[in-house]
Amino acid sequence: MRSKIAKRILAETPEETKIFVNLYADIVVRVNQIMKAKGLTQKELAKRIDKRPSEINRWLKGEHNFTLKSISKLQAELDCPIVVIPKGGGFLNFDGHGVKKGFSVVHPHKSGVSKLEFKEANVIKRTQPQFQPLANVG
């Protein structure tokens, strides 16, 4: 069950708002997790990028509106990708929770973005040559 009021508000919420909120949360979580994995404190990170610790705290607490520049700076200093843009073939799917890595299942009713259509990418299928015993017979 879900609160009726939550359902109503969520149904009226523009898809772009949901995507923005999720991307923002994903970035904050990602940065925090990289720092934790690398054993970096906010103070150390601040020193490395010549910022005040309070400024880093604002970034990680989300009180800072991330710009591409600030993300790039963090990515360079953490030496780890924060935002990954999918490249190449395959499918690009939207599922209403932001862009997911790899292949994901589309839930048109859940996402509310069923009007968006993504065509299958051109994929060159390489098949194993079949054994043809008489192919080289002169």
Next chain:
Amino acid sequence: MNIFELKIWDDESEKCTFYTVQADGSLENETDIFFDKYDKTPELKEQTQELLSFVLNAIGDNHGAIDEIFNRHENEVDGLPTQGQLQLGEFDYYFPNFPLRLYALKVTENIVILFGGGIKDGSTNQNSSLHFKWIEACNYAKRIIEGLNDGSIIVNHRTRTLTSFDGTDEIIL
């Protein structure tokens, strides 16, 4: 504090079950009162949508109540008896100068109790108009934490639910 019921607000999210509180005699629970009020306030409608999406999508579906995004612990409630990961915090959503605050008690990464909230229009909770709502949330949280500590509320990690000591879903405190 009056009698209140601890009840499910949302159990459709993939990673987190959200509970809320409803005071005895009240027609609505605290979380619905909060969201309904600010959704009907034209200048705060967009922020209300963002906050709800943050709670249900970012936390509920994508991450759970992990420390990386549940990081607004209130200093004022440090004195509360704590057990495990119980943390009283506020959802104020990641954005500069975000005006809304929604108070919450994290029981586990998969169970969160939502209370009410208000507009953060001062530098601290004490000098904001939401001061009363913050005190109220702290009082609800104290009672719930007492219940968790004395065994009158049981945490079921597998089903992501809270039950009464007798195993029923009805939790009256």
